Amino acid sequence: MSKEDIGITVTKKDDFSEWYTQVVLKAKLADYAPVKGLIVLRPDGYSIWESLRSTFDKKFAKNGIRNGFLPILIPESLLGKEQKHFAGFNPEVFWVTHSGTNEIGDKLALRPTSETLAYTMYAKWIQSWRDLPLKINFWNTALRAEIKATKPFLRTSEFLWQEGHTVHTSQEEAEEEVIKILEIYKNSVEEELAIPVTVGKKSEKEKFVGAVYTTTMESIMPDGKALQMGTSHFLGQNFSKPFEVKFADKDNVEHFAWQTSWGVSWRLIGAMIMVHGDDKGLVLPPKVAPIQVVIVPIYKNDEGKEKVLPKVEEIKNKLELKEIRVHVDNREGLSPGYKFNDWELKGVPLRIEIGPKDIEKESVVIAKRYNCEKTNLNFTDIERIVIILEEIQKEMLKNAQEQSKKNSINISDYSEFKSKIEGGGFLNAPWCGKSKCEEKIKEETGADIRVIPFGSENLNLKCIYCQEQSQSIPIFARGY
Amino acid sequence: MSKEDIGITVTKKDDFSEWYTQVVLKAKLADYAPVKGLIVLRPDGYSIWESLRSTFDKKFAKNGIRNGFLPILIPESLLGKEQKHFAGFNPEVFWVTHSGTNEIGDKLALRPTSETLAYTMYAKWIQSWRDLPLKINFWNTALRAEIKATKPFLRTSEFLWQEGHTVHTSQEEAEEEVIKILEIYKNSVEEELAIPVTVGKKSEKEKFVGAVYTTTMESIMPDGKALQMGTSHFLGQNFSKPFEVKFADKDNVEHFAWQTSWGVSWRLIGAMIMVHGDDKGLVLPPKVAPIQVVIVPIYKNDEGKEKVLPKVEEIKNKLELKEIRVHVDNREGLSPGYKFNDWELKGVPLRIEIGPKDIEKESVVIAKRYNCEKTNLNFTDIERIVIILEEIQKEMLKNAQEQSKKNSINISDYSEFKSKIEGGGFLNAPWCGKSKCEEKIKEETGADIRVIPFGSENLNLKCIYCQEQSQSIPIFARGY
Numbered sequence: 026m027s028k029e030d031i032g033i034t035v036t037k038k039d040d041f042s043e044w045y046t047q048v049v050l051k052a053k054l055a056d057y058a059p060v061k062g063l064i065v066l067r068p069d070g071y072s073i074w075e076s077l078r079s080t081f082d083k084k085f086a087k088n089g090i091r092n093g094f095l096p097i098l099i100p101e102s103l104l105g106k107e108q109k110h111f112a113g114f115n116p117e118v119f120w121v122t123h124s125g126t127n128e129i130g131d132k133l134a135l136r137p138t139s140e141t142l143a144y145t146m147y148a149k150w151i152q153s154w155r156d157l158p159l160k161i162n163f164w165n166t167a168l169r170a171e172i173k174a175t176k177p178f179l180r181t182s183e184f185l186w187q188e189g190h191t192v193h194t195s196q197e198e199a200e201e202e203v204i205k206i207l208e209i210y211k212n213s214v215e216e217e218l219a220i221p222v223t224v225g226k227k228s229e230k231e232k233f234v235g236a237v238y239t240t241t242m243e244s245i246m247p248d249g250k251a252l253q254m255g256t257s258h259f260l261g262q263n264f265s266k267p268f269e270v271k272f273a274d275k276d277n278v279e280h281f282a283w284q285t286s287w288g289v290s291w292r293l294i295g296a297m298i299m300v301h302g303d304d305k306g307l308v309l310p311p312k313v314a315p316i317q318v319v320i321v322p323i324y325k326n327d328e329g330k331e332k333v334l335p336k337v338e339e340i341k342n343k344l345e346l347k348e349i350r351v352h353v354d355n356r357e358g359l360s361p362g363y364k365f366n367d368w369e370l371k372g373v374p375l376r377i378e379i380g381p382k383d384i385e386k387e388s389v390v391i392a393k394r395y396n397c398e399k400t401n402l403n404f405t406d407i408e409r410i411v412i413i414l415e416e417i418q419k420e421m422l423k424n425a426q427e428q429s430k431k432n433s434i435n436i437s438d439y440s441e442f443k444s445k446i447e448g449g450g451f452l453n454a455p456w457c458g459k460s461k462c463e464e465k466i467k468e469e470t471g472a473d474i475r476v477i478p479f480g481s482e483n484l485n486l487k488c489i490y491c492q493e494q495s496q497s498i499p500i501f502a503r504g505y
Numbered sequence: 506m507s508k509e510d511i512g513i514t515v516t517k518k519d520d521f522s523e524w525y526t527q528v529v530l531k532a533k534l535a536d537y538a539p540v541k542g543l544i545v546l547r548p549d550g551y552s553i554w555e556s557l558r559s560t561f562d563k564k565f566a567k568n569g570i571r572n573g574f575l576p577i578l579i580p581e582s583l584l585g586k587e588q589k590h591f592a593g594f595n596p597e598v599f600w601v602t603h604s605g606t607n608e609i610g611d612k613l614a615l616r617p618t619s620e621t622l623a624y625t626m627y628a629k630w631i632q633s634w635r636d637l638p639l640k641i642n643f644w645n646t647a648l649r650a651e652i653k654a655t656k657p658f659l660r661t662s663e664f665l666w667q668e669g670h671t672v673h674t675s676q677e678e679a680e681e682e683v684i685k686i687l688e689i690y691k692n693s694v695e696e697e698l699a700i701p702v703t704v705g706k707k708s709e710k711e712k713f714v715g716a717v718y719t720t721t722m723e724s725i726m727p728d729g730k731a732l733q734m735g736t737s738h739f740l741g742q743n744f745s746k747p748f749e750v751k752f753a754d755k756d757n758v759e760h761f762a763w764q765t766s767w768g769v770s771w772r773l774i775g776a777m778i779m780v781h782g783d784d785k786g787l788v789l790p791p792k793v794a795p796i797q798v799v800i801v802p803i804y805k806n807d808e809g810k811e812k813v814l815p816k817v818e819e820i821k822n823k824l825e826l827k828e829i830r831v832h833v834d835n836r837e838g839l840s841p842g843y844k845f846n847d848w849e850l851k852g853v854p855l856r857i858e859i860g861p862k863d864i865e866k867e868s869v870v871i872a873k874r875y876n877c878e879k880t881n882l883n884f885t886d887i888e889r890i891v892i893i894l895e896e897i898q899k900e901m902l903k904n905a906q907e908q909s910k911k912n913s914i915n916i917s918d919y920s921e922f923k924s925k926i927e928g929g930g931f932l933n934a935p936w937c938g939k940s941k942c943e944e945k946i947k948e949e950t951g952a953d954i955r956v957i958p959f960g961s962e963n964l965n966l967k968c969i970y971c972q973e974q975s976q977s978i979p980i981f982a983r984g985y
């Protein structure tokens with residue numbers, strides 16, 4: 026296999042979309058399934074999801090949230106119980122109509138989301154205030170038929186996600202939960218995936234169908250488009266009323282409960298690929314990398330092999346003791362150059378090269394993936410790699426933050442808005458709060474309100490569209 | 506709430522089936538979903554599954570197996586590619602025929618199992634011997650429409666499971682993998698769930714549709730019925746040929762690969778409930794218990810509360826330092842007796858009771874769930890609970906082994922077979938190896954061959970049915 030067979034053949038700058046697809050496929054994260062709209066995750070892709078799951082699970086558990094399981098089939102009659110919700114999802118629902126050769130009476134939806142099913146169960150389980158808060162999270166897949174071209178992790182008809190559903194005795198407690206979750210999302214994405222996010226509310230137009238309001242975290246991708254990274258909804262009593270999620274309070278009076286729901290999906294992996302990847306391929310943040318350090322032993326015709334291999338083993342063991350995920354590439358018949366390209370394509374954060382000359386000098390060469398920097402590290406300093414990986418993680422976030430900042434512009438004039446939106450990015454522009462202006466802007470520029478950042482309330486400016494008094498300064502952008 | 510509201514109202518002996526259902530529902534492991542055949546897992550049920558998953562994941566990883574993700578939808582044309590396989594599953598497949606209001610051309614099956622989909626992908630991914638062995642496991646759900654009455658964990662139309670799919674360059678290596686997996690299954694079930702299993706082969710009649718042969722582990726339930734606990738299949742080249750899973754060997758000649766597939770499901774949780782539960786409810790083996798130790802502080806009208814609670818906290822912290830999962834039941838307004846029943850119903854392995862008198866004596870009362878034994882433990886010995894939990898785990902396995910042994914009988918005569926089968930249990934009976942005898946026995950007694958234990962080959966006896974020379978001594982039983 027030559028370098029051409031495995032490398033990325035376009036640059037990130039010239040053809041972002043093709044670059045993305047090549048990285049996903051060639052780094053062996055995912056592949057297209059036989060059905061349009063569906064993808065398969067290969068172990069290197071799935072293990073990133075496992076890493077995120079484990080991070081979220083720990084944080085959810087600390088917040089008193091436990092995991093459960095819901096079946097994938099929801100009867101049409103149940104899905105239709107909250108009408109706005111149903112109308113929102115209906116066009117993209119997959120329907121099961123037969124089991125074997127038997128036709129099913131009340132046809133069954135493949136879960137587009139589980140509010141209706143979860144709350145049917147919750148209504149059975151909750152009697153009194155003693156049963157609350159009830160906080161359960163579900164790791165599963167959701168199915169929503171996609172008509173547009175498949176884009177792994179970003180646009181697929183089935184996607185891995187978690188959906189959390191909580192029930193509370195008071196509005197206040199439910200609203201606090203919405204924010205707690207959004208904070209967990211934000212700090213996990215920033216700390217694990219090294220992607221900065223902006224948090225705030227969605228507009229009325231963009232909120233989850235059935236929610237009172239939706240909070241969201243949004244990120245900006247290198248092509249200037251916005252990506253919704255996760256949402257946390259305050260459902261109020263919109264579902265508790267039709268589903269009769271009620272509790273007897275301490276005074277024995279029955280009340281409808283207050284609810285939240287929230288989710289993140291494997292889109293986060295898509296964002297990670299887009300934000301950090303480069304022309305050589307994937308660049309993985311150390312915290313989620315299945316392999317954090319790859320060691321490539323270097324020798325020609327077995328010369329020096331007997332000295333190099335024991336040292337490689339020693340370094341590997343030292344790093345593993347420090348709980349670093351290490352892999353030794355001892356494949357025969359492949360050149361070091363081939364191996365370097367291969368691991369760069371796969372995004373391994375740190376490469377260690379070690380040959381007979383390094384043994385003499387009692388040091389190794391280390392190559393950082395994210396900035397391609399090569400330096401020497403003395404044998405005695407090997408354990409410093411723990412710190413080096415932490416530094417890489419921080420640097421990657423810092424770089425992404427700088428990139429984000431560059432792509433974020435304050436706008437006060439609509440003609441400027443129209444010209445800037447062509448270049449992509451987050452446009453912070455004052456808005457009167459009316460859906461009409463929002464719709465007009467969308468129609469004329471393709472940009473929608475991604476998020477109204479917390480603290481962006483502002484009554485002192487003029488709506489860029491209608492010139493009336495502003496309510497806030499939302500972020501407008503074209504989105505994925 | 507009175508004790509009657511929460512307790513199990515039948516005995517395990519008198520009405521095993523009703524007892525089982527009550528334990529599942531009242532211990533809050535699972536509940537019925539709105540669609541017949543489907544269940545929901547509540548956190549206490551799901552966490553047992555999470556514990557098993559984590560055990561298997563560690564063992565799979567040590568064996569070079571990694572996890573991946575496959576979509577749930579398989580086109581009919583693909584599912585039909587291996588004909589015997591398709592014929593076996595077809596009657597119980599759920600079919601998706603519409604997305605939104607659009608009819609789908611090649612209708613889509615909800616995965617009954619993923620051989621066909623996985624191997625379509627594998628054929629793309631595998632080029633040469635360098636890509637092998639390929640070993641991927643998938644944690645997901647399988648869907649097979651059940652006509653019979655729903656039985657949580659045992660008979661449901663959707664079930665949680667893992668399905669592993671491996672590809673090898675040689676028959677020998679694939680067959681070794683089949684056995685390695687079966688060993689992982691066996692020791693996990695025995696060590697984690699404290700359930701003894703018998704391993705061996707399935708008969709031709711009972712093997713997986715599409716396999717060359719199926720190895721299995723079987724257990725005997727307290728009602729005398731057998732339960733299949735997991736299977737590991739040698740697929741030979743039965744799938745690699747139609748799916749063209751081929752590799753170029755070192756000599757550059759193309760060969761069809763050798764394959765295995767294997768799975769365990771949440772049935773294991775059903776087995777655990779049946780084997781260990783008693784008239785008070787669930788009995789959890791410590792290793793999989795979400796709560797291993799519950800501490801119930803005891804005081805009347807807050808008397809002594811100020812002494813008891815700090816001690817409770819101290820014990821809790823000590824145990825948590827030892828990585829024991831502890832819960833303190835400080836619910837107000839409930840009597841200690843109520844709490845004892847509640848935690849017994851839920852199967853928590855060890856209860857600590859501590860009141861003002863215990864403080865004076867500098868000891869606590871500990872109550873073991875599995876044998877209801879109560880003893881005192883000095884404050885200074887609290888950390889011995891680590892060992893006590895280990896002992897409980899071992900004792901539970903030992904008891905289950907004894908129970909199993911009692912229910913296992915050697916039979917050499919068919920009239921004895923017919924009378925003994927009514928009492929249930931494993932009947933070890935010589936067999937000629939012919940499907941005809943196997944079918945007749947099934948027809949006349951309801952018993953099938955559960956497993957032909959490894960090492961049970963025996964040419965010196967006579968088939969209990971036809972009196973011809975025996976080939977082996979399989980285990981016959983009526984099954985779930």
